[in-house]
Amino acid sequence: MSYEAHFKVWRGDADGGSLVDYTVTVNEGEVVLDIIHRLQATEAADLAVRWNCKAGKCGSCSAEINGRPRLMCMTRMSLLDPAEPVVVTPMRAFPVVRDLVTDVSFNYAKAREVPSFVPPAGVGPGEYRMQQEDVGRSQEFRKCIECFLCQDTCHVVRDHEENKPVFAGPRFLMRVAELDMHPLDGAAEAGIDRKRAAQEEHGLGYCNITKCCTEVCPEHIKITDNALIPLKERAVDRKYDPLVWLGSRIRRRA
Missing domain, CATH: 3.10.20.30 (Beta-grasp domain)
Structure with a gap:
């Protein structure tokens, strides 16, 4: 009718x-x-x-x-x-x-700031092997269609223009989280510390996990629960947990 x-x-x-x-x-x-x-x-x-x-x-x-x-x-x-x-x-x-x-070029600029996947040393194309559980974890984030609704609703971006130079927004922090949890990513061996970069370069600390980004995602990706909160936990452990800090120093010396 x-x-x-x-x-x-x-x-x-x-x-x-x-x-x-x-x-x-x-x-x-x-x-x-x-x-x-x-x-x-x-x-x-x-x-x-x-x-x-x-x-x-x-x-x-x-x-x-x-x-x-x-x-x-x-x-x-x-x-x-x-x-x-x-x-x-x-x-x-x-x-x-x-x-x-609208002009969404801000998002493409932020995408270029995230170092891409680093292939593991000594493993050729077609030889990558992963557990299905690890595939499933990162596959959720791969559903992103880059509509940038999560970027739009994030009040850190939406209400504070001055934050844009130092805050990547939920879409690209999710990308950092995806790469950081990827079992084959060789970023650490290449000198890239994704946890440190998330905190110091991409503004992870600005996110206060209100879950507004998750609520508007048309692909129903659990951005906050499955990407941002775990990334925050890993970044904090990396920086403040004395055992994690000591272990990183021992591995680096070795």
Whole structure:
């Protein structure tokens, strides 16, 4: 059954903007991105929006719907109150380019700061062997579609622009955690201390584990419980536990 919905869509650019009211027809089974496309086709041909797969796997159509970071293609209209206006705004943590499109280059800069996987010495391509349990642990984090909703909702990034130079955000701290727990990563032998880097270079200490990043993840990755908290524990052990400290010195001397 179709009905008329009231949409309030943010229109503007880096110099400013405002919410614009639209009344648009909603059909059964549609998602918010369908409505945005209908607005482009009928009332707002110049409305800028980023999208690609429309299947919740590319992470392109990230926005804020009624104040909550979401993928527009995965937000069903049937889950929203038809009596209330649907407010669609760009992600607040990143600079606006135009309308619903934001400049997420901050995230790509942070990605380049994380040293990649270091192949183990003496093991050739095709010879890697891991326990299935270890595969499963890191595979969860590999589901990330880089929608950057976790980055957007993290108040350390969202509410404090001054933190951006020193804080990687949950998506990239999760990447550090994934590499740090990888049994074949040879970073330590290459002189890369991922735990120290997480704390001193990527701002792990800024995270106060509110779990807001986990709550908005469309892939249901347990970012806080399975990546950030264990990484914090390992980093603290590495720095403050006297037995761990002594063991690292003995291994280094050997």
